[in-house]
Amino acid sequence: EDVTLQLKWVTQAQFAGYYVAKDKGFYEEEGLNVTILPGGPDVAPTQVIAGGGADVVVDWMPSALAAREKGLALVNIAQPFKSSGMQLTCLKESGVTTPADFKGKTLGVWFGGNEYPFLNWMGKLGLKTDGSPDGVTVLKQGFNVDPLLQKQAACISTMTYNEYWQVIDAGITPEQLVNFNYTTEGVATLEDGLYVMEDKLSDAAFQDKMVKFVRASMKGWKWAEENPDEAAMIVLENDETGAQTEAHQKRMMGEVAKLTAGSNGALDEADYQRTVDALMSGGSDAVITKAPEGAWTHAITDKALQ
Amino acid sequence: MKDTINLGQPVIAAQGLNLVFQTNDGPVHALKDVDLTIGKGEFVSFIGPSGCGKTTFLRCIAALEHPTGGSLTVNGMTPDEARRKRAYGYVFQAAGLYPWRTIAGNIKLPLEIMGFPRAEQEARVERVLDLVDLKGFGKKFPWQLSGGMQQRASIARALAFDADILLMDEPFGALDEIVRDRLNEELLKLWARTGKTIGFVTHSIPEAVYLSTKIVVMSPRPGRITDVIDSPLPRERPLDIRDTPEFIAIAHRVREGLRAGHSYD
């Protein structure tokens, strides 16, 4: 049975579980032939699945829920990432020490569906993001951490497992930085989850296939958590660009393991509710306007994890 | 054979022909009320001051220019239909050789287009190159030739295929007297042999008189025909016919016509 998985980003340890499952034959054991499509800056998983380019995608919940409200019926079938790895990293010398200092500063943000957690947070802080005087200036951040190094922004978005370390690698010490973690700030939203199209789920054969897929994937994730270095090497082998480095992937794997720890793959309803509440709290700027119905299911994980 | 040889129907018949060019500073009346009938097998020379419309008239016949008034037929058809029947061989006032083709290649061009077999093409190229005294220059490119040689190549090109109507716009302008005499003779021979109808623009009065059965004198602003002289000379014309009194008389009449055209403006 063929399954196509669309990742949210390029091949890296963030997606180690899937590569491990493929490499270690977990998918094969389930009788699946899985194709993993790496993502990239201009690949929106929602768009790919809407166009029929994939059976299942890795996406962040804010973007998936927003798409659902737009009429693209995505359903979360599993949630390998328990906690959020997103943070706002600032240079101390820019004068930011608490969220109260954001006003008037320039902040780097990822767009393309990744901006929702940030917008939501700013909404909570009561800071305007549209460039009005007593708000913050938002930059659409590129792919890298240069804006911080070049001091084009006071703070930039980073992931605990990736960009943060790039800042460190560039020669800035942790003491020179201030990190605002979304979880600590109480604005965390769910990150990498597995999503499929709702209408397909009514097909028993597809359901069955997804059960096998999730089971094998979670097996992969747990293996990766236990053997982070080997998992990183597997990722490295699968990176066709040849640009990833061993050290970076091993470290990333270590950090990612912290985020997947505590998830068996099943979506925690409380986490889901927290995410929905957060996304709806923005008032007129709210990411979603009404509580979604049927945006997740335990049907797959229930069967997969028994 | 003798003089007025309007055998059969007219090949070219112009009636009340007018052509006005619209230019950035007003209209130019290039041809005004031109009436002319040319019979089959005639050799007609056009002579007249610079800018009087000789080229324009030839271009009208060849359907390269469209008259703005009057009627013009060629073999009873519109010029455009005649053009489609490949009735014309045209020697332009400037040589107009394609720079990317050798001399032989340029001469071959119409032959290729008209679908002559390859061997025939070669043979014809050789023949006309010889005719215009350019043997051995076939492989040169146009810019490697002198002005007069280019002009001869362009004449060769028009003679390489057998058009019924030959239109030649000052073909011998850039040639010396001796070559010119030789080519005049060759042209007459060709004409006698093939019975082509020839329209010929020249500035040389002796040349016009020597070659033509009919001489059309034109005058400018607006371009019109001021005199049409039917030549009483016999068809067979040795070069020394140019010293006969008839010849000198016609030449005189042409010169007077030309002078009149000039004094006009």
Add this chain to the structure above:
Amino acid sequence: MKDTINLGQPVIAAQGLNLVFQTNDGPVHALKDVDLTIGKGEFVSFIGPSGCGKTTFLRCIAALEHPTGGSLTVNGMTPDEARRKRAYGYVFQAAGLYPWRTIAGNIKLPLEIMGFPRAEQEARVERVLDLVDLKGFGKKFPWQLSGGMQQRASIARALAFDADILLMDEPFGALDEIVRDRLNEELLKLWARTGKTIGFVTHSIPEAVYLSTKIVVMSPRPGRITDVIDSPLPRERPLDIRDTPEFIAIAHRVREGLRAGHSYD
């Protein structure tokens, strides 16, 4: 004033001049061992069969072509130095007008380059347009003119500024007899008035004899000088000088020279 007028030093002195073009199918010997001296204020005509090297020789004088052998000086300098002193007015065999400029614009071009004041430019354009009978055509673009008119525009352009040496390559080839006569007279007047040195290519024997103080007869393959005829005619030349016995004698000698050149190959 009378005949041989080699006043002062020679303006143009060629000695053992050779020019070989390398072409795709072998070398072409365009000029072979050419010796010629032209004094200040002379009017020298070049005559010879098509392809004998007249244009090439003129181009050598104007430093547009570089001889492969022999020596050539202009006013005691190399041709290139003379060119840099703007010693030349050159009328090319083809008109070569710039299509993006009007006729007046084309004539103004060398004046702009030589830095004439604007008012003076206008005045000169008017004057030379009148001289070549193109009054009123200043605002037209080249493609709106007949072949002869373009040629006249190109003559006007070379006459618009005062070069010491005027090189003219068949300037009157595309003109009718009457205009030609008129321009011949004008040219003689200009020459008499300014004392320019003129090199003039023509295919017309009477024209050569009528205009020149010296006639150079050339012959082709390889191009060389076969005869240099110093004209005994007076400097003052009414048109009817063409009927005098001296005139006819010179014309005869030129014709013989030409013929010899032709029979050569």
Add this chain to the structure above:
Amino acid sequence: MIARGRGPLPRWLVPALFGVTLLVLWELVVRLFAVSPVILPAPSAIAARIAGSGPTLWADFVQTGLKGALTGWLIGCAAAVAAAIAVDRSPFLQRGLLPVGNFVAALPIVGIAPIMVMWFGFDWQSKAAVVVVMVFFPVLVNMVAGLKATDAMQRDQMATWHASYWQTLWKLRFPAALPFLFNGLKIATTLALIGAIVAEFFGSPIVGMGFRINASIGQLALDMIWAEIAVAAVAGSAFYGLVAQIEKRVTFWHPSQRRQ
């Protein structure tokens, strides 16, 4: 052959008709097959979006079209013409600079954009810089070819008048190069807009056509993406048309402009 149907009307009528047909077909397909608006929105939806988001679209256009693309186009084209002349001026440079110039031929925007953002910041200056790099080569190549496009006799004439290099350039070679130059300029107009939009993918303020497209992908607001694409198409075509119109005026003498 000259006058047939040459009024100003048919010139735009035919493509317009073609376009309208295309739009109607598109609308029909979307409606008949009930294509999801997150895959392909209907033209009517796009039109509604355009009508409803005028100020946003305008602000984006000013940022990307005018500040980014136009500035970059002007600088890039001027630089390319200058470089072509420099190359032409000295045979030494001709042999040295041209190969190096060819080297910049295809500096891919994907690589250039992040560097420019790093050098010139997030705002339009970095987009203009990307556009400069993008338009440089087409204009250079065409200008170099154009400067060679004079014929020997025209050059000889200039030589007999002993025209200086600059006089020859200005009075002969530049006019003769114009038909080529305008080809380069026209190609550059479309490249400029693409370049400015694409460069915004690599970092930008939160205004601009590329930003909007990128942000809208995440929101699956395909009507907005298509609205921006429509603006880009209209603005780009208008810009191209303007340059073509100027070309028509200044190269009126070229055979390609005289009706054949």
Add this chain to the structure above:
Amino acid sequence: MNRVLPILTVVAAIVVLWYGAAVAMNRAWVLDQAARAGTEPPAFGQMVVATMTQERPVLPAPHQVVAELWKGVAGQAITSKRSLVYHGWITLSATLLGFAIGTAAGIALAVGIVHNRAMDMSVLPWAIASQTIPILAIAPMFIVVMNSMGVQGLVPKAIISAYLSFFPVVVGMVKGLRAPDAMQLDLLRTYNAGGAAVLGKLRLPASMPYLFASLKVGAAAALVGAIVGELPTGAVAGLGARLLSGSYYGQTIQIWAALFAAAIVAAGLVAVIGLVERVTLRRMGMAR
């Protein structure tokens, strides 16, 4: 020697300027780091060294780029994923296919436009409009659609590449095919030459200078197209992928090396076209 010396001179001049710029542009970081560490800014000599050995320089020094290039080209087996030759070939193959399609389509369209009044009026405006659509915006949609139709790999990339390269060819060739002057056309009219003959014997030969200028631009555009086309396929391989991953990890030197690799490929293509141009023009007697 005659050909090499000028290139060397220009390159040398650029390298000198470049080193200067590298020092100037990378200085800020050295100063910042010193300030952050609370130490004195380094003296000039040390400063120069410091600006040329950074891992994430604003402008890498030439030798850094060359070293990276060398590592990418000669440092590994050419089949390795870390080899620039491997990635270069992937991009080049899409470029060549795209360029071939684009050139063929461009010439065909130009011929149609010149010979057919209806096409003249309807095609060009749409060709222009097509070029104003930001590719990076529609490329993902396009790839998704192609993917669902089962077309993968080289072809979608080549199509994007062709889409970019056909336009310069159309514009150039329309002008080139219309370049013959009135007399040259009139000559063929007197022969009543058909459209094919006018095209083959006059318009095409006369358009050669335009064609080659267009081809050079088209080849460069094809390369850009191929690289852009690599992004939405997940940027798995090719120079575009290298550029992107370099950019993603802030590895400026890697970006520059990939940029140079792309530029070398482009310059190679342009040089090949230039060579064909010279040979063709010589055979046509036009190289004087």
